[in-house]
Amino acid sequence: MQATQVTDNTWRLSANIHDILFEGMWPIPHGFSMNSYIVKGEKTAIIDGVCDWDGTPEVLFDQFDQMGVKADEIDYVIINHMEPDHSGWIKAFREIRPNFTIVTTAKAKVLLEAFYDNTNEVMVVKSGDTLDLGNGHVLAFAEIPNVHWPETMATFDTKTGTLFPCDAFGSFGAINESPYDDQLTQEQIDFYEYEATRYYANIVGAYSGPAKRAVVKTETLPFKIIAPGHGIVWRQNPQKIIEDYKRYAFYSKGPAKEEITVIWGSMYGNTQRGVDPVVEGIRSEGVKVNVHQVPDTHYSYILRDVWNSSGVVLGMPTYEYKMFSPMAVVLDELGRKKALNRQAFRFGSYGWSGGAQKELDEIMLRYKMEWDFLDPVEFLGAPSQEDLDLIYQRGKKLAVQVKEWVAADGCT
Ligand SMILES: Cc1cc2nc3c(=O)[nH]c(=O)nc-3n(C[C@H](O)[C@H](O)[C@H](O)COP(=O)(O)O)c2cc1C
Ligand SMILES: [Fe+2]
Ligand SMILES: [Fe+2]
The missing domain is CATH 3.40.50.360 (Flavodoxin domain)
Structure with missing residues (x-):
């Protein structure tokens, strides 16, 4: 799997996962992708993580090499969501890069200690807080509780207009070397739409109220790109996945x-x-x-x-x-x-x-x-x-x- 450039100073790293049941119960015959993102200002941040399911994020480390990023250049690890599919790589990462600051919500901080005996410095953020990486990359944070766990937040790069919403706006379905909507045929977009509705109904559906609120919050941001933790990146038509999620949330109470x-x-x-x-x-x-x-x-x-x-x-x-x-x-x-x-x-x-x-x-x-x-x-x-x-x-x-x-x- 190749690391790819999303936009200025921003890269996507990803692993495709096959042959497991997602959350231990959902079949994924077409696999699914775990995405994380690097944003480089004067400082470097990695957003979300790639757990390669055996606890060792080798795929992620391999893609650091492809990008010429050294693990010890990473200053911040931004944890939007504590579910182990996104955070399970932290222990392995700590072995190659002991000193980094974790940026996350207060609720996630408690979970970090419970799940991973965290010893790293934690910068607790809430909605409206920002982190300046330098060179104009000011990251803004917005809590989106219960999409998917209570501690969840989204990160927004105010310079490039890229939103990193983790589980929100995601889908099942492994991704080949073309992870961007502008590189896909209509048939491929339709495939991801099918897999997005199954992902939504299986993973997010119970939280349709919070999902609606997350959509409303997202619409207040001047976003240009939606870069979720699972599935394709929406660069050409990010409004499509916003509208789709609006519909999926609406369908909970019908009519669909x-x-x-x-x-x-x-x-x-x-x-x-x-x-x-x-x-x-x-x-x-x-x-x-x-x-x-x-x-x-x-x-x-x-x-x-x-x-x-x-x-x-x-x-x-x-x-x-x-x-x-x-x-x-x-x-x-x-x-x-x-x-x-x-x-x-x-x-x-x-x-x-x-x-x-x-x-x-x-x-x-x-x-x-x-x-x-x-x-x-x-x-x-x-x-x-x-x-x-x-x-x-x-x-x-x-x-x-x-x-x-x-x-x-x-x-x-
Ligand atoms: C193991 C078993 C348990 C059943 N329990 C009931 C029951 O508690 N009450 C009832 O009215 N019919 C019961 N039936 C009868 C079925 O509802 C009936 O045979 C029905 O026609 C089966 O429909 P089907 O051909 O679509 O399977 C049971 C049948 C089986 C095989
Ligand atoms: Fe999740
Ligand atoms: Fe997830």
């Missing part, structure tokens, strides 16, 4: 896009028979539909599609007096991540008592999800033709409602 996600699971195929009719009903209204079977599809992808969807269909049978358990797992995750206020419909088979509906109501209540459900279609054993026709009609009705809702209240 004019899309419906159908999630279904079935043991013996009775519930499954309702899937085609509901999909046809939705399509008959020209609404886009995403279909996921549980437990076959990891909930990372389901979460991403539900995040983008104004409507959700759930098809699952009763299982041991509750709902088919893989569906409960998915709904629980949707509740935790605050996919709220969807238009919804549920169908499914049962054998004697039913119980799926009761558990669904409990989950909706537990997470205050406020999904607005059409009447369910529940059938004993196999569905009759009448049941299947009704499922088709409910799919169609849901699609009509979604269209009306998006037209009335959608985020453009």
Whole structure:
């Protein structure tokens, strides 16, 4: 991986990570990038860090060499965010460069001591504070709590207009030697947009309120470049990722896009028979539909599609007096991540008592999800033709409602 120049006196260093679960739980078949940045004035600062996941940031050190930067020239280590993906390299760095000053928030200082037995000098900063590196590179700091942890801040180089927001405005997806939006084809930008929505729904979604506030703060800055801790750097059209994040934050409370996600699971195929009719009903209204079977599809992808969807269909049978358990797992995750206020419909088979509906109501209540459900279609054993026709009609009705809702209240 090559170090690349972002703008005057500013470089991006990066490692692509593959073959792990992000945060120990999210699949990343296309990898993801860990970015850090060097800003050189008379003094030199490194912003964020590159953890190469075995705790040794060899990739980062190799890129110092490529840039001709010597580790002992680095005066400041700016920690925007203490999560170990960005800060886990500090101990290894200390071994080759014992004397540097860490610049971070008061909350992060406490965590630094707890996670890394920190012995380095710490300069505690808050919103509005600045650090002058010389040659005009005055770094300004803005706290953006809870994007992603409570201690998080963003750093802004007032000379070049580069914002370093760490987790905010990031995405999954490894990056090749072209990390800048001005070097990418539309197809590549679309790929990162897909991966950005999955990253947002999986990692940031639960903090959509703080994310909205971070966007508002960002918009007060005269930014020209957005250089996040994961994903591509926005140099040509930084407003795009700002607008995208605005939409993603808005989608938490709906409406989202004019899309419906159908999630279904079935043991013996009775519930499954309702899937085609509901999909046809939705399509008959020209609404886009995403279909996921549980437990076959990891909930990372389901979460991403539900995040983008104004409507959700759930098809699952009763299982041991509750709902088919893989569906409960998915709904629980949707509740935790605050996919709220969807238009919804549920169908499914049962054998004697039913119980799926009761558990669904409990989950909706537990997470205050406020999904607005059409009447369910529940059938004993196999569905009759009448049941299947009704499922088709409910799919169609849901699609009509979604269209009306998006037209009335959608985020453009
Ligand atoms: C392990 C197991 C547990 C079940 N528990 C219940 C139950 O508690 N209450 C009920 O009404 N039906 C129960 N059923 C019956 C199923 O809901 C019924 O067979 C249904 O048709 C399955 O739908 P499917 O073909 O979509 O899997 C259970 C079935 C299985 C296999
Ligand atoms: Fe994070
Ligand atoms: Fe991160």
